[in-house]
Amino acid sequence: MSDFDDDESVPQTRGGMVSFGKFMSINTARRLSDYDNGRSYAYEAIDNRDRSKKFIAIVADIAQLPRWSQIDTYTGLADTSLLRLVGSGVLRWPPAGGKQHYIFLYQGGLGECLVKKGEFSKSQWRQPDVTNFFVVPMARMLKEMSERSFYHGSIRPSNIFYAGVDKNKPVILGDGLSVHANSTQPSVFLPINKALAEPLGRGTGSLSDDVYAFGVTLAMVLRKNDELAGLSDEDILRKKIETGSYNTIVGAERFQATFMELLRGILHDDPAVRWRLDDIFSWLDGSRVTPPSLSRRTKANRPLIFDGKKYLYPDALAADLQSNPAEVVKLVSNDIFTQWIEKSFTDKDLEHNYHRALDRTASIGSIKENSDFLVTQLTMALNPALPVHYKGLNFTFDGLGGLMARAAYEDIDMSIFKDILLQNIPDHSVTLKRLPESETLAHIKNFDIYRAALQQKKQGYGIERCIYMMCKNAPCLSPKLKGYFVYNDKSALLTFERLSKQGGQIALFLDAHSIAFFATHNGRIMERVIYDLSSADKNKKIAGNLRFLAMVQNRAKVTTCPSIANVFLGGLSGVYKLYNNVNLRKKVEEGVKFEASKGNLIGMSGLIDNEKARTKDKKAFELARREYYLLQQEYDQYNVKLSNKKTYGVVNGRDSAALVAWVIATAITLMSVLSFLSGYRIF
Amino acid sequence: MAKKSKEKKKKKGASNKLGFKARMMMVFAIMIALIFLPTSMLLFFGMIPSMVAFFVSGHGRGARASTITAMNMAGCIPFVFKLWATGNDFEASFEIITNMRYMSIIYVSAAFGYMIDWVMTGIMSSFLYQKGVNRMKAIKKRQDVLIEHWGEGVTGKKAQIKETVEGED
Numbered sequence: 001m002s003d004f005d006d007d008e009s010v011p012q013t014r015g016g017m018v019s020f021g022k023f024m025s026i027n028t029a030r031r032l033s034d035y036d037n038g039r040s041y042a043y044e045a046i047d048n049r050d051r052s053k054k055f056i057a058i059v060a061d062i063a064q065l066p067r068w069s070q071i072d073t074y075t076g077l078a079d080t081s082l083l084r085l086v087g088s089g090v091l092r093w094p095p096a097g098g099k100q101h102y103i104f105l106y107q108g109g110l111g112e113c114l115v116k117k118g119e120f121s122k123s124q125w126r127q128p129d130v131t132n133f134f135v136v137p138m139a140r141m142l143k144e145m146s147e148r149s150f151y152h153g154s155i156r157p158s159n160i161f162y163a164g165v166d167k168n169k170p171v172i173l174g175d176g177l178s179v180h181a182n183s184t185q186p187s188v189f190l191p192i193n194k195a196l197a198e199p200l201g202r203g204t205g206s207l208s209d210d211v212y213a214f215g216v217t218l219a220m221v222l223r224k225n226d227e228l229a230g231l232s233d234e235d236i237l238r239k240k241i242e243t244g245s246y247n248t249i250v251g252a253e254r255f256q257a258t259f260m261e262l263l264r265g266i267l268h269d270d271p272a273v274r275w276r277l278d279d280i281f282s283w284l285d286g287s288r289v290t291p292p293s294l295s296r297r298t299k300a301n302r303p304l305i306f307d308g309k310k311y312l313y314p315d316a317l318a319a320d321l322q323s324n325p326a327e328v329v330k331l332v333s334n335d336i337f338t339q340w341i342e343k344s345f346t347d348k349d350l351e352h353n354y355h356r357a358l359d360r361t362a363s364i365g366s367i368k369e370n371s372d373f374l375v376t377q378l379t380m381a382l383n384p385a386l387p388v389h390y391k392g393l394n395f396t397f398d399g400l401g402g403l404m405a406r407a408a409y410e411d412i413d414m415s416i417f418k419d420i421l422l423q424n425i426p427d428h429s430v431t432l433k434r435l436p437e438s439e440t441l442a443h444i445k446n447f448d449i450y451r452a453a454l455q456q457k458k459q460g461y462g463i464e465r466c467i468y469m470m471c472k473n474a475p476c477l478s479p480k481l482k483g484y485f486v487y488n489d490k491s492a493l494l495t496f497e498r499l500s501k502q503g504g505q506i507a508l509f510l511d512a513h514s515i516a517f518f519a520t521h522n523g524r525i526m527e528r529v530i531y532d533l534s535s536a537d538k539n540k541k542i543a544g545n546l547r548f549l550a551m552v553q554n555r556a557k558v559t560t561c562p563s564i565a566n567v568f569l570g571g572l573s574g575v576y577k578l579y580n581n582v583n584l585r586k587k588v589e590e591g592v593k594f595e596a597s598k599g600n601l602i603g604m605s606g607l608i609d610n611e612k613a614r615t616k617d618k619k620a621f622e623l624a625r626r627e628y629y630l631l632q633q634e635y636d637q638y639n640v641k642l643s644n645k646k647t648y649g650v651v652n653g654r655d656s657a658a659l660v661a662w663v664i665a666t667a668i669t670l671m672s673v674l675s676f677l678s679g680y681r682i683f
Numbered sequence: 684m685a686k687k688s689k690e691k692k693k694k695k696g697a698s699n700k701l702g703f704k705a706r707m708m709m710v711f712a713i714m715i716a717l718i719f720l721p722t723s724m725l726l727f728f729g730m731i732p733s734m735v736a737f738f739v740s741g742h743g744r745g746a747r748a749s750t751i752t753a754m755n756m757a758g759c760i761p762f763v764f765k766l767w768a769t770g771n772d773f774e775a776s777f778e779i780i781t782n783m784r785y786m787s788i789i790y791v792s793a794a795f796g797y798m799i800d801w802v803m804t805g806i807m808s809s810f811l812y813q814k815g816v817n818r819m820k821a822i823k824k825r826q827d828v829l830i831e832h833w834g835e836g837v838t839g840k841k842a843q844i845k846e847t848v849e850g851e852d
Contacts, residue, residue: 141719175746210703236707241748520758579837580834580837581832582831582832582834583832621836624829624833624837624841625833625836625837627825628826628830628837628838629839631822631825631826631829632826632838634822635819635822635823638815638818638819638822639819641815642812642815642816642819645808645812647808648808648811648812648815649804649808649810649811650808651746652806652807652811653745653803653804653805653806653811654746654747654750654800654803654804656804656807657746657747657750657800657801657802657804657807658746658749658750658753659798660750660799660803661749661750661753661754661796661799661800662750662753663748664757665753665757667757668757668760668761669760670758672760672761673764675764676759676764676767676768681765682765683761683762683765
């Protein structure tokens with residue numbers, strides 16, 4: 001939890017200034033659009049203690065899936081060419097009507113961006129300067145980031161800054177945290193597979209993607225002509241698919257031969273062949289590194305006519321298959337597709353992948369009824385580099401989580417994602433990639449874990465759990481928390497406190513989303529309450545909610561939560577019944593009321609969840625129940641016996657009479673014997 | 684079936700037949716009675732109320748017959764000593780038996796036994812009934828205390844209802 005997180009109501013703006021943390025103010029009237037990252041907008045921020053210090057505040061909405069989970073990693077990066085993060089946290093953003101946004105506060109004074117869109121580099125660097133002030137710091141940054149498993153995902157000329165024409169200083173790489181990795185990258189800066197995917201479906205980022213973006217950026221810094229002028233993003237992509245990225249980006253430009261080598265290495269479309277950091281450093285050292293040869297595309301000896309167009313290249317056809325699934329079904333049903341694959345190519349892998357795609361489709365049903373699945377499988381078979389296309393969704397195998405988070409945020413039906421996972425589509429995609437086997441196995445293992453979570457019926461599992469497992473940067477997307485950026489337990493507590501203050505809350509704060517979120521991010525705490533939260537008994541659920549929030553209050557060191565305490569107070573009447581002893585129950589109730597008046601959830605929970613007292617109470621109650629039962633049995637017996645007053649006690653009475661009679665008889669006999677012996681005669 | 688009925692008959696016969704010891708006792712008693720015939724005669728006529736009581740009282744009412752027998756015996760004993768003091772012969776025995784006053788004393792003592800039984804039974808049953816009523820009150824009071832301390836749950840009724848409902852489901 002950051003020191004900057006707000007816990008008050010919507011901050012007041014004074015002259016456009018919004019307080020952020022204790023000492024910072026953000027000027028909502030002063031936009032710094034040069035530092036925007038997609039729809040995460042930049043504003044000027046100042047330090048109230050020293051107003052000459054300028055900062056950049058980048059304001060991110062939930063929809064951008066800001067990378068809050070990687071803040072610690074980012075702040076641990078020491079490279080001076082990285083934009084320094086001063087602080088971060090959640091703020092109720094007045095321009096958005098008080099809706100909570102995540103704020104990234106960066107050190108200001110960055111200078112200008114390297115290349116503005118549609119323009120050429122203004123740096124006027126000579127080619128050695130390009131190496132010293134751009135290539136070297138970028139390579140160093142990429143190395144450090146990859147060592148900490150952080151991938152920037154926003155490397156482009158408009159997000160790289162330099163001090164000015166006259167100041168020869170290394171570049172500074174701009175914000176990469178305020179948006180989902182690669183989601184704001186124009187398609188030219190993305191490898192083909194990522195560019196074809198939806199912005200939030202481009203995965204978690206990778207070093208290979210960053211190296212590629214660096215290559216495109218380098219080409220733009222060096223270029224003197226705009227090879228791509230007048231081409232739309234779609235045209236650029238088409239050209240990349242048909243001629244390869246290097247040919248598309250570099251085209252007819254003639255750079256220094258050494259730069260051509262570097263660009264050929266880092267712009268290679270196959271991530272397995274693309275230059276790694278070691279190759280870049282070898283190139284910087286002047287060692288001769290052979291650039292990889294451009295891969296040859298598989299070409300058919302006769303075309304296939306699909307949707308009115310002739311196709312000779314299966315990879316190009318793969319990109320267009322989704323435009324007409326009905327014709328795909330027709331071509332497959334008439335065996336035209338199969339004959340084209342079998343007779344027009346000599347590529348055995350292609351043929352094998354094609355038949356496997358048909359088999360997989362047949363295994364789930366008829367081709368006609370599963371045309372979407374068929375198109376997905378054929379796309380993967382014909383061009384494994386492409387992202388997955390399924391029912392209008394385009395995503396990389398690691399990009400499904402982002403799309404799921406967006407769908408949950410926008411309240412869209414999630415059934416399509418369940419289908420994708422249950423039909424093993426991401427697994428099929430990853431097995432066709434040319435990844436190292438260990439990496440492939442690790443991905444497939446993760447998909448198995450997600451599927452297992454999806455199929456579990458218990459609380460904390462299901463599709464909600466999959467969202468948070470597959471998209472680590474998704475904040476809690478509970479409908480109850482709409483408009484709030486809840487990303488950890490403390491922010492949840494403060495949000496619940498605010499909502500409780502507004503009224504209309506019930507003691508069941510945690511729903512399926514929040515339970516799944518905290519089970520993913522705070523598993524240890526959630527484990528201790530999941531049993532109660534899963535119970536069908538409402539009182540146990542309420543007790544579980546209270547215990548969870550009490551643990552959070554304790555962890556987050558929030559001294560008082562009076563509004564939450566009041567909500568619980570209204571809902572605990574049934575919970576007290578967990579204690580059987582009436583006097584103890586009253587005592588607990590009074591204690592809870594007292595703790596609630598102080599807003600002390602820990603105290604309230606402690607009284608209700610006193611395990612020792614509960615066990616003692618339970619044992620004593622069992623004894624009391626047994627005593628009651630035995631007494632009732634005795635009472636029933638008396639009731640039956642006493643129902644006939646005439647016969648009750650007669651046997652005992654007769655026995656007593658006999659005893660008395662025998663005592664009298666014995667006495668008379670003794671007297672008679674004595675009188676007989678003494679000679680005295682009674683009669 | 685035939686085997687079963689045979690077995691039953693066997694069992695019935697065995698229970699009706701006296702054992703060896705009992706037979707010997709009976710023979711011994713008859714011999715004693717024959718030796719002390721005047722006394723036996725007096726006791727036979729004197730103990731008629733006891734014999735009637737034994738025959739009249741049904742199963743489980745042996746206590747009343749015992750009471751009557753005890754008092755009947757107490758009435759007979761002085762006259763047995765009187766018989767023995769006056770020669771212990773048939774004449775003396777017959778004199779006592781035919782003496783209305785003596786026989787009245789013997790029979791009144793037996794009646795007194797019956798009275799003891801009636802009075803004692805009444806007193807004891809009233810006492811025990813009251814004791815039972817008091818115990819029931821004490822049980823109710825204790826149960827109320829338990830309910831007051833533990834709530835209705837202690838009666839087990841809720842649990843029973845729950846179990847019944849679950850059983851029906």
